Amino acid sequence: MAAKGNKTIIYAALGANAAIAVTKFVASAITGSSAMFAEAIHSLVDTGNQGLLLFGLRQAKRPAxxxxxxxxxxxxxxxSFMVAIIIFGAGAGFAAFEGIEKLLHPGAVEVSWINYAVLGAAFLFELFAWSLALKEFNKVRGDRGVLETVRRSKDPTLFTVLFEDTAAMVGLIVAFIGILAANITGNPLYDALGTLAIAAVLALTAVFLAIETKGLLVGEAADPKLVAELRALVQAEPAIETVNELLTMHFGPHEILVTVSADFRNDLTAEEVEDVVAALDTKIKAAAPDVRRLFVQAMDRADHRRARLAQAADA
Structure with a gap:
């Protein structure tokens, strides 16, 4: 997905969350609802998270x-990993604290149309931001499932905003149920339980995002389909007897490092090998524009096997 598309959904989410956070804080102060207060913190955290993603996009553009x-x-x-940590610590942690505090020291939740008006407006804003994120997500999803697309994606902004907005809408529904139950029964316990449920939603979202972004941070290979295509392209070169190994790693959503170990024909001169490598560099980067660097190692197949066995023995 293009960087422009990423920024569009991030800016939309940032604007929506900032406006929603202010209205939620006001509604919470007027009505005394802990669920509304937890939702206000949730929106405030999401606003900061979108700012972090934008900052990350800018930092990632710096030259080598x-x-x-x-x-x-x-x-x-x-x-993106920091976003997951903040959702867990600041969002889920504070909501859990607020819910426990209200359980231990319950206070009346004022019956007011303000809570419902704010929740309704917030849901519409979140739905708008969510629809934009889903549209961008579906552009790259194709016929793959949602979880498979997330696992294969190398662009964390693609799924982070979508799942944040999804968690926000679920949180709004939970807050609505908690406040409504508290107003109908007159028992503030339901408001506190709603707050704890919001904390659980945030915690689950944070753990999921942390797992996915941690893999990207440590280093993930390119899509298996692309790796197979690159291997076939290298293997099709007449000067190459065998592709010993082809490894890839993403250094960014659109920055792939490719290393190739290949057994060249023994009758080639050093100059001819250099020509083949230069031709491969041109072909691979034309076929996969996200490949920014290609390193080719000329190694006999038997030598490569021995090197891998020695490496495995040392592990």
């Missing part, structure tokens, strides 16, 4: 340097 020869693409993965 001697200290970072492969660029700064993984900065986006780092800040």
């Amino acid at each position: 340097s001697p200290e970072h020869p492969f660029g700064h693409g993984k900065d986006l993965y780092f800040y």
Whole structure:
């Protein structure tokens, strides 16, 4: 997905969450609802998270340097991981604290149309932001399932905003149920339980996002389909006897490192091998524009096997 598309959904989510957070804080102060207060914190955290994602996108665009020869693409993965940590710590943690506090020291939840008006308006804003995120997500999903697309995606903004907005809408529904039950029964316990349920929703969202972004931060290979295509392209080169190994790693959503170990024909001169490598570089980057760097190692197949066996023995 294009960087422009990413920024569009992030800005939409940021604007919606900032406006919603203010109205929720006001409604919470007027009515005394802990569920509404937890939702206000949720929206405030989401606003900060969108800011972090935008900052990560900017940092990731910095050019390569001697200290970072492969660029700064993984900065986006780092800040996406930070988003998950903040959702868990600031969002789920504070909501859980507020819910427990209300359980221990319950207070009346004022019956007011303000809560319902704010929740309804917030849901519409979140639904708008969610629909934009879903539209961008579906552009790359194709006929794959949602979870498979998330696992295969190398762009954390693709799924982070979508799942944040999904969690926000679920939280609004939970808050509505908790406040409504408290108003109907006159028992503030339901409001406190709603707050704890919101904390659980945030915690589950944070854990899921942390697992997915942690894999990207550590280093993930390119899509298996792309890897197979690149291997076939290299193997089709007449000068190459065998492709010993082809490894890939994402240094950013659109920055792939490719390393190839290949057994070249023994009758080739060093100059001819250089020509083949140059031709491969051109072909691979034309077939896969996200490949930014290609390294080719010329190694006999038997030598490669021995090197891998020695490496496995040392592990």
